[in-house]
Amino acid sequence: MYERKIIPNLNCGLDLIGEVLYGKWKIRLLWFIHIGHKRPSELQRKIPDASRRVLNIQLKELEEHGLVTRKIYPVVPPKVEYSLTEFGETVIPVIAALGQWGDEHQERLREVILKQTVSSDLDVPLII
Amino acid sequence: MYERKIIPNLNCGLDLIGEVLYGKWKIRLLWFIHIGHKRPSELQRKIPDASRRVLNIQLKELEEHGLVTRKIYPVVPPKVEYSLTEFGETVIPVIAALGQWGDEHQERLREVILKQTVSSDLDVPLII
C-alpha cells in the first residue's frame, strides 16, 4: 500500500469521518452493500465505472476500518460476501443525508457543475 | 485551472454533492464561515495546515458553485468577507451530521485509523 508522507489531522469529527469515507467509491460501496448487493461481482456490475482493482482496494480499506466484514465461502468458483458491521450500519443515515441533499438540489447542482465544464468547451466556436 | 480528462458522473445525489463538497478543506471552510469566520485571514488562522493558496482556490470553487458569496470592501489594505448563500446554508445540517457521527465514534475511529499507520511503524523494533 501507499505510505503516507503527510500525517493526517484527527482533531475533530470531520477529520475522522473523512479518513474512513474518502475514496471515490467508498460511499457507494457502503450503500450498495447496505441495500443487499453483497458479492464483489455484483458490486462491480453496480459500479461499472470503477475498475475491479480499485473496488477491491477500497473494500479492503472499509474492512480494515471495521465498516464491513468479508465472508469467504470455500467453494469453486470462489464466493465472497460483504456485509456491513453494526458500526458500518451507523454511518448509513449519514450517507442517506448526503444523497438526499444532492437529490433535493439536483437541478441547481447540475447547473452550477456543468457551468464549469461547458464554459471551457465554448472555446470551440458554436455552429448555429 | 486544471482541466479534467475524466468526465465525472452526475447520476445520483451522491455524485452531485460529491462534486461540490470534495476538496480537502471545503467542508471546514463552509463550517467556519457558517460560525462567523468570514475573512480570508481568519479562515487561514483557523485552518493553519492549509496553505493560503489552496484555501483561495477552494473558496473560489465554493463561490462558483453558489455555496458562498464574496464581498469586497474597497479599502486599503483590502478587506474581503465570505458568507454562505441561502443555498450554502442548506448544506450545513448535512455537514453537522458528518461531524456528529465522527464525534460520536471518535474513540473507535481513532483506533482503527491509527492501527494502519502504527502497524507499519512496528517494523522498527520496539524497545521495552
Add this chain to the structure above:
DNA sequence: TCATATAGGGATAAATTTATCCCCTATTGT
C-alpha cells in the same frame, strides 16, 4: 482443449489534488 465465471494481486502509468515558492498591489507606521 478452450472459453467462462469468480476472486484477487503486482507493477506501473496516468490523473488529480495539494503544497511550495515567489511575486504584485497600496497604504500606514517607524
Add this chain to the structure above:
DNA sequence: ACAATAGGGGATAAATTTATCCCTATATGA
C-alpha cells in the same frame, strides 16, 4: 526608505489517488 498588513495569482513540485495491464487458481460447459 522599508517593513507590515491584507488579499491574490502564476509556475512548478510533490503527494496521493485511480486506472490499466497482465497474471494466478479451479471447476464447468461447449
